[in-house]
Amino acid sequence: MKNTPDNELTPAAPTAPSPKTDTPAPADKVQPVEMDRLNDLTDGDADSIRELVDMFYKQTTQQLAQLEAAVRANKADDVRRVAHSCAGASATLGMTRFVPLLRELEKQGAAGALTTAAQVYEDAVREFKLIQNFLAARLNPAAPPPGAAHS
Amino acid sequence: MKKILIIEDDQIVSNVYRNKLVMEGYQAEVALDGETGLKVMRTFQPDAIVLDLMLPNMSGVDVIRQIRSEADFSKLPIIVFSNTYLTNLIQDAWKAGATKCVSKINCPPKDLLDLMRRTIGGGEAGSHARQKTEGALATKPATVVSEADAEFQDELRKTLIASLPATLAALRAGLQSLVKSNTEVARLKHIHELYRRVHAVNGNAGIAGFVPIAHLAAALEALLKELYENPKNINSSTLRTVASAVDFLGFLFERGTRSDKQEIPSARILVVDDEAISRRAIIYSLEKAQLQSISVEDPNAAFKLLSENQFDLVFLDVDMPGMTGYELCTRLRNLPLHTKTPVVFITGLSDFDNRTSSMMAGGNDFIAKPFLFIELTVKALIHVLRGKLQPRPVTGNHPASNPQLMPSKC
Numbered sequence: 001m002k003n004t005p006d007n008e009l010t011p012a013a014p015t016a017p018s019p020k021t022d023t024p025a026p027a028d029k030v031q032p033v034e035m036d037r038l039n040d041l042t043d044g045d046a047d048s049i050r051e052l053v054d055m056f057y058k059q060t061t062q063q064l065a066q067l068e069a070a071v072r073a074n075k076a077d078d079v080r081r082v083a084h085s086c087a088g089a090s091a092t093l094g095m096t097r098f099v100p101l102l103r104e105l106e107k108q109g110a111a112g113a114l115t116t117a118a119q120v121y122e123d124a125v126r127e128f129k130l131i132q133n134f135l136a137a138r139l140n141p142a143a144p145p146p147g148a149a150h151s
Numbered sequence: 152m153k154k155i156l157i158i159e160d161d162q163i164v165s166n167v168y169r170n171k172l173v174m175e176g177y178q179a180e181v182a183l184d185g186e187t188g189l190k191v192m193r194t195f196q197p198d199a200i201v202l203d204l205m206l207p208n209m210s211g212v213d214v215i216r217q218i219r220s221e222a223d224f225s226k227l228p229i230i231v232f233s234n235t236y237l238t239n240l241i242q243d244a245w246k247a248g249a250t251k252c253v254s255k256i257n258c259p260p261k262d263l264l265d266l267m268r269r270t271i272g273g274g275e276a277g278s279h280a281r282q283k284t285e286g287a288l289a290t291k292p293a294t295v296v297s298e299a300d301a302e303f304q305d306e307l308r309k310t311l312i313a314s315l316p317a318t319l320a321a322l323r324a325g326l327q328s329l330v331k332s333n334t335e336v337a338r339l340k341h342i343h344e345l346y347r348r349v350h351a352v353n354g355n356a357g358i359a360g361f362v363p364i365a366h367l368a369a370a371l372e373a374l375l376k377e378l379y380e381n382p383k384n385i386n387s388s389t390l391r392t393v394a395s396a397v398d399f400l401g402f403l404f405e406r407g408t409r410s411d412k413q414e415i416p417s418a419r420i421l422v423v424d425d426e427a428i429s430r431r432a433i434i435y436s437l438e439k440a441q442l443q444s445i446s447v448e449d450p451n452a453a454f455k456l457l458s459e460n461q462f463d464l465v466f467l468d469v470d471m472p473g474m475t476g477y478e479l480c481t482r483l484r485n486l487p488l489h490t491k492t493p494v495v496f497i498t499g500l501s502d503f504d505n506r507t508s509s510m511m512a513g514g515n516d517f518i519a520k521p522f523l524f525i526e527l528t529v530k531a532l533i534h535v536l537r538g539k540l541q542p543r544p545v546t547g548n549h550p551a552s553n554p555q556l557m558p559s560k561c
Contacts, residue, residue, distance in 0.1 A: 036381075040524055041435055043238045056428060084470055088499075089428035091521035 032127065032134045034094030041093070046139070053135055056093055060086060064125060067105065071117045079117060080109025098127045153273030154178045156197040158188035158214065159232070160206050164354040167307060168201065171260035172267065175274040185209030189217055192224065199228040199271045201263065203255075204237075204244055205350055205372075212240065215247035228270050232258065234353065236373035236439055236525060255357040256365040260307075261300045304360065308408070311359045315404040322348055326397045330390070339382060345393070346375035352400065363407040363536050364400065366415055370440065370529045371396040377525055388519035392526050395516075399533045406540045416539040419461065420444035420531065423453040423479065424468035424497065429520070433466055433497070436527035442535060450474035457483045462492055464534045466527075467514075469498045477512035484513040493534040497522065 042048035063086040070078035087102035101124040108117050155177050159165040165181040172179040180195050182188035185206045192200065200218070204211030211231065218224045231249040233241050234256075241252050253266065268274050325348055329341035349372045356365035374393065378385050420437060422444050424430045430446045437444050447453045450471050457465070465483070467476035474482075476496055483489045496509045496517040509517050518530055 037521075039239065041432060044242055052428070052431070055431075059427065081470075081472065085426050088468075088520055089426050092428050092432045094521075 030096050032095065032097055032131045033138075034096055035138065037092075037094030050139060052093070053139065056089065057132065059089060060128060064121075064128060067121055067124070070109075071105075071114060071121050074114060076109045076112045076114055078109070079114060080106050083109060095131055098124065098131060101127060152176065152178045153199070153267075153271055154180075154195060154197045155199050155201060155267060155271075156180050156182065156188065156192055156195055157201045158182045158185060158206070158211075159201070159203040159354075160184060161203070161351050161354045163351075164203075164358055167260055167358050168263055171264055171303065172274065175264055177267065177274045185211065185214040185217075188214060192218065193221075196223075197227070198273075199230060199267060201230045201232065201267075202249075203354075204231055204233040204240055207347075212243045212247050215244060215249055219248040230263075230266060230270065232354075234369045234372055236370050236528065237376065238439075255354055256369050257360060257362050258357050259304055259360050260358060261304065308359045308361070311355055311361070312408055314355075315408075318348075318352060319401050319404055322352075322397050322400060326394055330394070335382060338385065339379060342375055342379045342385075345397075346372060346379055349375060361408055362415060363540070364403045366440070367396060367400060367403060367529070367532050367536065370525060370532055371400075374523065374525045374529050377523055384523055386519065388517075389523060389526055392518070392529055395533055396529050399537065402537065402540070407536070415441065416535065418442055418463040418535040418539070420464045420466070420535075421453065421456060421462045422446040422466045423450055423471070423476070424448065424466070425450075425471040426468070429468065429497070432522075432524060433527060436522075436524040437531050439524065439528045440532050440535075442531055450476070450479045454479060454482055457489055458486055461488050463538050464531060465489075465492055465494045466531075467494060467496050469496055469509075477508050477514075480509075480512040480514050493538065495530060495534065 038049050038052065042052060063082050066082045067079060067086070070082060083102045083105035087099050087106060090098045090102060101120055104120050105117055105124070108114050108120070153176075155172055157165050157168055157172075157179060159168070159181065160183050162183065165183070169179040169181050180191055180197070182191045186209050188200075188202070202211050202214060206214070211233075215229055215231070218227060218229060228250040229248065231241075231244050231252045232255045233244065233252055235241075235254045244252055251266070251270065253263075264274060322345070325341060325345040329338065329345060332338040332341050349368050353365055353368035353372050356362075356368060371393070374389070374396070378389060378393075420442055422430055422433045422437075424433065424446070425448045427448070430448065434444055434446055444466075445456070447456065450473055454474075467479060469476040471479075476498075480494050480496075483492070483494070493515045494513065496514045497520055498509070498517055499520050516530060516534070518527055
C-alpha cells in the first residue's frame, strides 16, 4: 500500500439491493439466496453479480442433468461427486436452501444407498427454479417473472 | 485560519492528527463520537471534517447522512477514514456523501496534512504556528520540514512500539475470554471487545506507518465485524482463524516494525480447485489483500506447475477428480521446492474437525467451506507475511520460476 493519493479509495458501481434482517428468519422463511454473500463476492457490482449468476446457472444446469442421469442409473459415486461439487459452489454463493438437498444427495451417494435420491433430486430441481425466480426479481426488478409473459 | 473537525473515537489517533494539523497552521478540534461531533460541528463551523467510519453508537455513515441533511453543511468536505476490507461500508459512505475516502492502513499524519492542503488549502509550511517553533524554516524550508516530519514520525513509532507488549497482552486476554465464553451473548460481547481493540491497532499502526501490522489488523477487524453482525458464521474454522491472527499479530509486533519491512511483499500463490465458482471466490478473497494468484482446476496440472515453480502459498481443495488434495499435498512435499511451502486445505465444515488426513498429508492449515471471503483473506495474509518476515529454508535446487506465470504485483 502506497501513500496518498494511492491510498484514497474510489467509489464502485451501484450496489445491488441487499435487504438485511436483524433477527434470524424461521426456517420456512429463509430466502433462497443470501444476497449479502453475492454482494460481498462482487463488491456489490451489479454486472459482476449477473456474470456470476449466469456462471452458476450454466454450471448447475449441467450438474443437475448429470445428477438425474446418475440417480436413474443408480451410480452412487457419481451422485456423490457431482452433488459435492454443486453443493460447494452453491454454498459459496449463499444458496441457503439448495445446499442441504445437495448434501443429502452427496450423503446417500457416499453411503452407496440412493434410497430417496430421486425425490431429493426433484426437490433440488424445484429449489433451483425458486432460486432463478428470486434472482430474476432481485436483479431485474422491472422484468416480469419467468413464465409471466405467456399469460 | 482553516478549521478542521476530527471525529475519531481513538484518542491516540485523533490527538496525533490534531497535533500535526495545529503544528502546520490549522485550527483543529476533536470529537470522540458521532453525536458529539455533530454538536461540535454546529458551533465550531469547520472548513472540513475528518471522520472515522467505525464509530461506536452512531455510525460514521449515519454521521455523513446527518451532515448532508443540514443546509449549512451540505457542501462541507468530509474526509472519511476507513478499512479497505470493508468495501460495502465504503460504498455506503460514498452514497451518503463522503468527499474522499482514505485507507487507514497507511495514513501517517503527513499524508493527512497533504490531503487537507489539497482539499481546503491552508496549512502552508512556514505558517505562523510553525514559524514560532521552527525559525530555520525561512532559510531551508523543504529540508527542515522534511526532517521535522521524519522526527515526528520517528517519535510516533517509538511511542507505539513501547505500547505493543501491553496491546498484545490485552488482545490475548480478549481472545481467551472469547474462547472460554459458553453462551452466544457472552461470545458476541467478547467478539465486539476484541473488534474494538483490533480497530485501535489498525488505526495506531496506520498512523505510525507499520504497514504489515495495519494490514493484518484491518483484515482481522473486518472478520470480527462480520462475525459480530452475523453470528451464524461463528464456527470452529472462523474462531481458529481469529486465534491464528491474534497470535500472528504478536509475531508482527516483534518483527514487523523494522523500517525495511513496511511493504506488503509480493507473493506467488497457487489455487487448486476443480470447481469454477469456488476458484473465483478464493481468487477474489486473495485480491482483497492485493494478493495475486494462479488457479488451476486439474490437480495433475497443478503438480506440474509445482514441480517447475516456487510458490509462497498453496490452497488445495480436498475432493477433486483424478487426485485428491491430500494426495497432491503428499506428492508436493517430495518436491525439493515445496518441502516447507504452506499448504491450506479447503474442506467441508463437516470434515473440519477431522484434521488427521490433512496433517498426515503435510498440510499446514485448513479452512471450512463455505468460507467467509474475509476469513480466507486473513489466512492468506498470515501465511504470506510469515513467509516473508521469517524466510523458510529451501532445500535442493531452485529452478528459475517462469516470470510470465508468476505475477509479481502484490
